[in-house]
Amino acid sequence: MDEGGRGGFSNSRARGRINSSRRGSPHSHESVMDEGGRGRFSNSRARGRINSSRQGSPQSHESVMDERGRGGFSNSRARGHIDSSRQGSPHFHESVSSHKESIFKKDGPSSTASGNDDKPSQIGEPKNGQSLQDKVVVDSCRLESSSGFDICLIPKRSPVKLNASLLAKNKEKRKQLECSKDGPKSYELRSGMVLLKNFIKLRDQVEIIRKCRELGIGSGGFYQPEFYQPGNMDGTKMHLQMMCLGKNWDPERKLYVDRRPFDDAKPPSIPVDFKHLVEEAIQISRSFINNSSNDVEHMLPKMSPDICIVNFYTNSGKLGLHQDRDESKESISKGLPVVSFSLGDSAEFLYGVNRIVDQAEKVILESGDVLVFGGESRLIFHGVPCILPKTAPRLLVDETNLRPGRLNLTFRQY
Structure with missing residues (x-):
């Protein structure tokens, strides 16, 4: 232990391990905790995983949570999936729904699931092959062009309304x-x-x-x-x-x-x-x-x-x-x-x-x-x-x- 209470390696076996990893030694390196309490990898197996993913290694990498509690991927399997998809890999890729996308999500089976591929698309239901963003833009233009100028303002949803005295x-x-x-x-x-x-x-x-x-x-x-x-x-x-x-x-x-x-x-x-x-x-x-x-x-x-x-x-x-x-x-x-x-x-x-x-x-x-x-x-x-x-x-x-x-x-x- 050094004066700050942190774990450190003396000029010892650890250095030998690090040096041996550079020479291709199979020794594994343990992760250490930094001063902020976050988990990080030393010059270790993690780097080996990252490098192996770039070479098409099937090793999986676990997702980690950042400080705000959001799920994020380390240099991991997610990146491997993205890279492999560009190379035509058959890996299945999961989609993550954002908060904004959830606004347009509708209950019940989709038109594709029910076999109604030729059914006119409703607002919030993208057509086959159409991205959600493109669908929103098209719907906005359609609504704007189908109605005239509104002389009244749409009330803003606010818990507090300032009325006249x-x-x-x-x-x-x-x-x-x-x-x-x-x-x-x-x-x-x-x-x-x-x-x-x-x-x-x-x-x-x-x-x-x-x-x-x-x-x-x-x-x-x-x-x-x-x-x-x-x-x-x-x-x-x-x-x-x-x-x-x-x-x-x-x-x-x-x-x-x-x-x-x-x-x-x-x-x-x-x-x-x-x-x-x-x-x-x-x-x-x-x-x-x-x-x-x-x-x-x-x-x-x-x-x-x-x-x-x-x-x-x-x-x-x-x-x-x-x-x-x-x-x-x-x-x-x-x-x-x-x-x-x-x-x-x-x-x-x-x-x-x-x-x-x-x-x-x-x-x-x-x-x-x-x-x-x-x-x-x-x-x-x-x-x-x-x-x-x-x-x-x-x-x-x-x-x-x-x-x-x-x-x-x-x-x-x-």
């Missing part, structure tokens, strides 16, 4: 109660253009978002449209996600068609509840105008919506100044109004008689606001230069998991 919830509830008690406040921004503040109740906002989410991830749902400008044939992606209801609006050809040209999808129908809200908003706007003018039919005609464009703006979303003039000539000439719903984060809204941004008027549209413009204002230029982040009602976000951004629905009659 009781003070914040009570504040929003009081605000909603005051709005429902007094009714929506109406403002005439210009002739034929009326803003109804807080018109859509919170529970109706929740239902609109849920319905748009349901329609948006299905056939004919949300997508990011392109528009083309003279001299630019590559197309430019719009800074929003769009879905059409009733009829499809083609931003390239500037017209309405029955189906989307790029996937032949038919637009979903406008939900009946949406139509009722539109008709109610028009009626309230007409009543407000009638108090100051007797020419309400000319200033703001009635309208029964049969088309709707649903846009979702993320925090970086925007839309330049433009006119809504792709409806029928009859609809435009009569000045049938456009009705716009705002939900989620607030947005700056510009409107004016031309495309010059500096000359446009600005108003903030908040969640629950409805803007109606028809008559003389039917062809007003309007746009959304920016979204105001983190301005959506907390109760609305908690109820719907709506993504950060603004959901906008614009109804018209073709």
Whole structure:
């Protein structure tokens, strides 16, 4: 024993053994324990095993456990199997299932075992000859391509959920109660253009978002449209996600068609509840105008919506100044109004008689606001230069998991 209490060999028989091993002596060498208590082999039989495995020796090598308790192979039979498999050895090779692979493991017999080799592969069941990793990639692409943009976030599985404070919830509830008690406040921004503040109740906002989410991830749902400008044939992606209801609006050809040209999808129908809200908003706007003018039919005609464009703006979303003039000539000439719903984060809204941004008027549209413009204002230029982040009602976000951004629905009659 040396001064540290460790076992060591004196210049003795051990050295003779080591030297003899180099000369091919059959003497075996015992393993020793190092300072950390781990088993290791001295210049010994282990090295002989490792070397013999490289030469095709059938000697087996035991697996050892590392410090964290995981099974690992020493320079051993496992390596011999791998090397032999490359040389066409008939040895059977065991597979070790990882934690990630266990997620996709299914109970019961496989399709191959039951003789259903031609059965379509389900998610988590790789086809014959297909690796699990390749199967996961294919399934992810298939799922992504088969559904539209989801305006709601998928809740994260967490044992702790941070909800809005009781003070914040009570504040929003009081605000909603005051709005429902007094009714929506109406403002005439210009002739034929009326803003109804807080018109859509919170529970109706929740239902609109849920319905748009349901329609948006299905056939004919949300997508990011392109528009083309003279001299630019590559197309430019719009800074929003769009879905059409009733009829499809083609931003390239500037017209309405029955189906989307790029996937032949038919637009979903406008939900009946949406139509009722539109008709109610028009009626309230007409009543407000009638108090100051007797020419309400000319200033703001009635309208029964049969088309709707649903846009979702993320925090970086925007839309330049433009006119809504792709409806029928009859609809435009009569000045049938456009009705716009705002939900989620607030947005700056510009409107004016031309495309010059500096000359446009600005108003903030908040969640629950409805803007109606028809008559003389039917062809007003309007746009959304920016979204105001983190301005959506907390109760609305908690109820719907709506993504950060603004959901906008614009109804018209073709």
